[in-house]
Amino acid sequence: MPDTLPELLALPGVLAALAAGLWAWRRFHPVSFWYVLAYPLTAVGIRASWRKVALGCGLTKKRQRFWWTVTPAAIVSTGTVKVRRTFRRVAVDTKPWMWFPLPTRYGWRVTIRLLEGQIPADYSEVAERLAHSWGVHAVRVSSDKPGRIRLNVTIHDPLIRVDQIPPSTDLLKVTVGRLETGGAWLIDFTTVPHWINAGATQSGKSNLANALLVGLAPQPVALVGFDLKGGVEFTPYAPRLSALATSRSECSDLLADLIGRMGRCRTAGARNIWQLPADDRPVPIVVLVDELAELYLMADKSEKDEIARISTALLRIAQLGRAFGIYLFCSGQRISSELGPGVTALRAQCSGRICHRVNDPETATMTLGDLDPSALDSARAIPAEKPGVAIVAHQDGHWYRARSFHIPEKTAEQAAHTYAHLTPNWADIRAEAKIPA
Ligand SMILES: Nc1ncnc2c1ncn2[C@@H]1O[C@H](COP(=O)(O)OP(=O)(O)O)[C@@H](O)[C@H]1O
Ligand SMILES: [Mg+2]
Numbered sequence: 001m002p003d004t005l006p007e008l009l010a011l012p013g014v015l016a017a018l019a020a021g022l023w024a025w026r027r028f029h030p031v032s033f034w035y036v037l038a039y040p041l042t043a044v045g046i047r048a049s050w051r052k053v054a055l056g057c058g059l060t061k062k063r064q065r066f067w068w069t070v071t072p073a074a075i076v077s078t079g080t081v082k083v084r085r086t087f088r089r090v091a092v093d094t095k096p097w098m099w100f101p102l103p104t105r106y107g108w109r110v111t112i113r114l115l116e117g118q119i120p121a122d123y124s125e126v127a128e129r130l131a132h133s134w135g136v137h138a139v140r141v142s143s144d145k146p147g148r149i150r151l152n153v154t155i156h157d158p159l160i161r162v163d164q165i166p167p168s169t170d171l172l173k174v175t176v177g178r179l180e181t182g183g184a185w186l187i188d189f190t191t192v193p194h195w196i197n198a199g200a201t202q203s204g205k206s207n208l209a210n211a212l213l214v215g216l217a218p219q220p221v222a223l224v225g226f227d228l229k230g231g232v233e234f235t236p237y238a239p240r241l242s243a244l245a246t247s248r249s250e251c252s253d254l255l256a257d258l259i260g261r262m263g264r265c266r267t268a269g270a271r272n273i274w275q276l277p278a279d280d281r282p283v284p285i286v287v288l289v290d291e292l293a294e295l296y297l298m299a300d301k302s303e304k305d306e307i308a309r310i311s312t313a314l315l316r317i318a319q320l321g322r323a324f325g326i327y328l329f330c331s332g333q334r335i336s337s338e339l340g341p342g343v344t345a346l347r348a349q350c351s352g353r354i355c356h357r358v359n360d361p362e363t364a365t366m367t368l369g370d371l372d373p374s375a376l377d378s379a380r381a382i383p384a385e386k387p388g389v390a391i392v393a394h395q396d397g398h399w400y401r402a403r404s405f406h407i408p409e410k411t412a413e414q415a416a417h418t419y420a421h422l423t424p425n426w427a428d429i430r431a432e433a434k435i436p437a
Pocket of ligand 2: 205206
C-alpha cells in the first residue's frame with residue numbers, strides 16, 4: 001500500500017513525459033512519426049469507419065442479402081411487444097470494397113472496387129465530402145483500371161512550403177516546382193511542346209517564367225522573350241536571351257525569322273530536326289511570351305494587319321514548331337476568345353495548360369478546357385496568399401495541383417548573367433549554318 005501512492009502521483013508525470021515525447025517526435029521527425037505511429041492508427045480507423053463514410057457520401061448500393069432481422073411477433077398480455085429474430089433475405093446497404101490504405105509521404109492512398117453501375121466520376125463528385133468526413137486536406141480520384149478507382153488522400157496541404165529539388169539536366173526538361181503528390185513538377189517541352197500559363201496579376205505567372213528561365217539557362221537552347229509591357233519583365237534577363245521583342249513590330253520580325261527557319265529546315269529535307277544527327281541539329285528555341293493579350297489588342301484599325309500576321313505566325317509555330325524545335329510558353333491574365341479567333345486557335349494547339357489563381361470562372365474554364373469539373377473548382381479555390389499555386393493539366397487527361405519554386409527576379413537575373421556565354425547568337429539562328437543543305 002505505501003508503494004501505491006507515490007506510484008499514483010508519478011502517473012501524471014509519466015503521461016506528461018509521454019505526451020511531450022510524442023509531440024517532439026511529431027515536431028522534429030514528422031516522417032517517421034507518420035509511418036510508425038500515425039499511419040497504422042489512421043488506416044485501421046479508415047477501414048473501420050468506411051461503411052459509415054460510404055453511406056454518408058451516397059456511395060453504397062442496396063443489395064439483397066441474407067441478414068438477421070428483428071420482427072414484431074406478438075403483443076403479450078403485459079403490453080410489451082415480443083420480437084422474433086429471423087434470418088432472411090432483405091435489402092441492405094452495401095459499401096464498395098476497400099483495400100487496406102497504403103501510406104504516402106503526405107497521406108495515404110487506397111484502391112476501391114466500384115459497385116455495379118458506378119463510375120469514377122461518382123467518386124470525384126463526392127471527393128469534398130470524403131475529405132470532410134476524414135478530416136483531410138484533399139481527396140483526389142484516379143482510375144487506372146476499369147472497375148477500380150484509387151483515392152489519393154493528402155492530410156495537410158503540401159504546397160504551403162515547397163522545398164527545392166535538384167534541377168533536371170535533360171534537354172528541354174525543367175523542374176519548376178512540386179506537385180501536390182510530392183513529385184516534381186516538370187515542364188517537359190519534348191512531350192508537351194506548347195504551354196498556356198494563365199492567372200490573375202500577382203498569381204505567380206512571372207515567377208514560373210523565372211523558374212523556367214533558370215532551368216533552361218544552363219542548357220544548349222536559345223531563349224526568346226516577347227514582352228510587350230515595355231520589356232520590364234524580360235530586359236533583366238537579356239544576357240541569356242538570343243532575342244527580345246518589346247514592341248509588336250519586333251515580335252512580328254522575330255516570328256518571321258522563326259517561320260523562315262522552319263521553311264529552311266523543310267527545304268533542307270529535315271521534316272523533324274530530332275531525326276538529324278546531334279551535330280547537325282539546329283539549336284532548339286523556347287519562346288517566352290509575357291502577357292499574350294498585348295499581342296492581340298487593337299488600339300486602332302491600322303494595327304489590324306500586323307495583328308493578323310502575328311496571329312497566323314504564332315499559330316503556325318504552334319502547329320509545326322515541335323518538329324523544328326520551336327516551343328511556346330505563353331503567359332497571360334486572360335486568354336479568352338474576346339481577343340479574336342487567333343487566340344482560340346492558338347489555345348487549341350497548346351496542350352500544356354497551367355492555371356494560377358484566377359478572378360473569374362471563365363478564365364479557369366478557358367485555360368483548363370473541359371477537364372474534370374473538380375479541377376475548375378480547385379483552380380477557383382486557390383487563395384491569393386499562396387502565389388505560385390496552380391492547376392496543371394497534362395495530355396494524359398490528369399490534372400495536378402502544384403506550386404512553383406519561389407524564384408525572385410534577382411535569382412533569374414543572376415542565372416542569365418552566369419550562363420550568358422551559352423546564349424546562341426540570333427544572327428546565327430537566322431542564318432542556321434548547321435542545317436545540312
Ligand atoms: N511559388 C511561389 N512561392 C512564393 N512566392 C511566390 C511564388 N510565386 C510567386 N510568388 C510571389 O508572388 C508575387 C507575384 O508573383 P508574380 O510571378 O510577379 O505574379 P504575376 O506575374 O502573375 O503577376 C511575387 O512577389 C512573387 O515573389
Ligand atoms: Mg507578371
